[in-house]
Amino acid sequence: MTTTAPAVLVQDLHKHYGAKRAVDGLDLRVETGEIFAVLGPNGAGKTTTVEILEGYRKRDRGSVSVLGEDPQHAGRAWRSRIGVVLQSADDHAELTVREMVAHFARFYPSTRDLDEVIAAVGLTEKAGARTRQLSGGQRRRLDVALGIVGRPELLFLDEPTTGFDPEARRSFWDLIASLREDGTTVLLTTHYMDEAEHLADRIAVIRDGQVVALDTPAAIGARAQQHATVRWHDGTRHEERTATPTALVADLAARFGGEVPGLEVYRPTLEDVYLGLVGEATR
Amino acid sequence: MTTTATQPFVASRRAALPGTLSLGLERTRAEVVTFFRERDAVVFVFAYPILMLAIFATVFGQDGTTVGPDPGIPFAQYFLPGMVATGVMLSSFQNLAVSIAVERDDGTLKRLRATPMPPAAFFLGKIGSVLVTCVIQMGLLLTAAALMFGVSLPTEPARWWTFTWVFLLGTASGAVLGVAFSSVPRSGRSASAVVIPIVLVLQFISGVFFQFNELPSWMQSVASVFPLKWLAQGMRSVFLPDWALQIEPSGSWQHGATAAILAAYLVIGLLVGVKTFRWRRRDDG
Structure with missing residues (x-):
């Protein structure tokens, strides 16, 4: 692992909103090819951190490298190498699932097969349905399809299974695990411990804008076994x-x-x- | 990044990014498809100017009343230019000011921002779809005016040339002003409530619903600051006979001033729009 450049490298990241220190000296290193989970309660700084990595927000201080570039100054070529699945979206409601996947595929230089992507997220039967007719879980899976259609090297998933029923979560987890086999690096935020435990190679726990624990699920679990x-x-x-x-x-x-x-x-x-x-x- | 060269799909990564123009066309296609699937909006956008023309021509044109000195201009013909102007403003300014505010709220813009789509392609798509809807709207309005209200449309090429440049400048400036104004409403839900009153007031003071020459002169002066007055006046120069200049307050069609003011709004709208455009909601950090 040490010979490979990390997919994400964050050092001493700071982001303040007025007096509130949303991110307060955070360090993070995500290796290429791993599934990395960021855990923390609401307001811990998860989304702020991830949105800085995605290039949405500007940092106040610290250094950030995502796929070797600074997201704040990265251009289209860099964006074609990342996939972003946001926390919530109900855009393009009048397009069908297939139209939407095809539309977003047009933005990328190289794409997966559209039908394969739709099948991978389990929406083959809904391919002709308008997106406004999808259930919450189906809509999230469509979001993932849009995130992976451009063959990203790094996929960001922000609390992807909030509001899912247990069965939907299981099939979603299988989908994410299959991405790892393709060599995709996944950075996932969640507030479900079992999700992180099931999916992640490593877990970072964030509190008050800092990483308070960082380990494999087993090692973080071992802590539990001590007493x-x-x-x-x-x-x-x-x-x-x-x-x-x-x-x-x-x-x-x-x-x-x-x-x-x-x-x-x-x-x-x-x-x-x-x-x-x-x-x-x-x- | 030699280190990632082991990944299977990196070879195809060298493929070029798609061009801005072709993505602008792709966005236009998606916007137009979306527009035509929102049936209620389609009916409103296309029927509104025709409906307004019908109401005003019927109410004011009772008993064969006409506008201006003898032989007079039938009311349907007098109001047609105003309805053309108002249709252009609805499809460009109001449509974009509201729809972009909504798209900022529902995550459309945020999602697009994370893709390799160049921002220019998004705006090309908006302008393209506005052009398509405006052209269809104009076709329907002019057809209805000719067939249902007996308005005789001009035949001279010079008048259609005037129509073309006034239409294009009006649509373009309306579109960029709509993009710029979309940042004013605090949320997608309040967008209509903020935009529609402005549009309504402009319609009343710019000679769309009333004869412009009968408005108080201070109101004419206020209207002259805004583009709709110039758009309506330019369209009157297309659809009214030359002698109608007698009832123009300035005694001239002022084509030079019309072109200059609409172009100035186009430039101002572009500059402000580029400077103030946000891909995320205000409350989103």
């Missing part, structure tokens, strides 16, 4: 956090001479790790 909570109830409630829960339970069993009353051994889920990282007080 368990043991609870029991012998008239009063006891709760103990420990790295060696088995030993604690054995001690308790000896102390109570058999069954421990109200015993619970609880390991935090990945979700808990994430919530711990982003400092969310309520669930």
Whole structure:
């Protein structure tokens, strides 16, 4: 991996809106060919960061390189190498799915086969339908089709499955995973931990405009495995956090001479790790 | 970027980006298709000038009343130039000012901005689609005027030459002013509410709905600042007989001034439009 130039390299990125520091010294490196997830609560700076990478917004400070160019000054050739799937859109409502994919394909120097793209996002049956007639999930899949029709080297997906039913999410995940096999680098923002865990090679957790954790899903998950909570109830409630829960339970069993009353051994889920990282007080 | 050369599709990456002109045509096609699928808007845009001509010709032209000294001009003929001018303004200025504001809101512009489409292709597409709708609208209006209201259309080539340049300058300046004005409404939803009153007021003071020479002179002066007055006057020079100059406040068709003022608006609209155009909503960072 170290011999390849990164698809995205961000150093000490700052973006302020008045007194609000939306992005506050953020560093990021996305390798070519990986699926990289950016996680964080609303207002953490995910969208601001991604929109700076996409060339929509200007940064206040720091350096940004996307496919070797500065998005702020990059031109058409650079735009033909990226794909952008925005958070929400209901444009071109009167065109059909096929017309819209064909229309956007015209902008690019090299494109995928239109029917293949439409099939890949599962809209073959809807190819002749006006886009205004699509459901929310179908509309998002069309957005992805428009994002990939120009054969991007790097695809940005901003919270792509918000509002999806579980089945739609599954098929969407399969679609994204298939893009990796084509060699497409994917930068995904989401606030679903399970989505990041399922799709991503690496996860960055963002809070207050900074990266607070960066690792593979397994390694971030391992953090969860380090400590368990043991609870029991012998008239009063006891709760103990420990790295060696088995030993604690054995001690308790000896102390109570058999069954421990109200015993619970609880390991935090990945979700808990994430919530711990982003400092969310309520669930 | 030698490092990415291992990717399978990089070889075709050398293919040239499509040209601005051909993408402008592609955008025109998409805009026109979209326009004709919005049936309610199609009916409104095409029927409005004809309907207005019918109402004014009927209301004012009762009992064979005419405009001006004997032999007089039939009302349908007198109002036709105004309806031509108002049709051009609706299809260019009002249409673009509202539709671009809506497209800024619904994400059309933002999505297009992320593609390798050159911005000029977007504007070419807008101008192309405005031209197509204006030409169709004019065809319908003039046909209706001739067949339903018995207006005799001019036959001299010189008058049609005047029609052509006034029409093209009016459409072009209306289109660029519409692009520039699209940044004024705060949202797509408020766009119609902001744009339509302006259009209505201009119609009343510019000699579209009333005889221009019967308006108070201060109102004529105010109207002279705006392009619609010049567009309507230019069209009167096409469709009214030469003796109608007697009832023109300036006593002349002022073709030079008309061309200069419409061209000035074209340039101002372009400069302001380029400077103020936004691909994203105001509240979008």
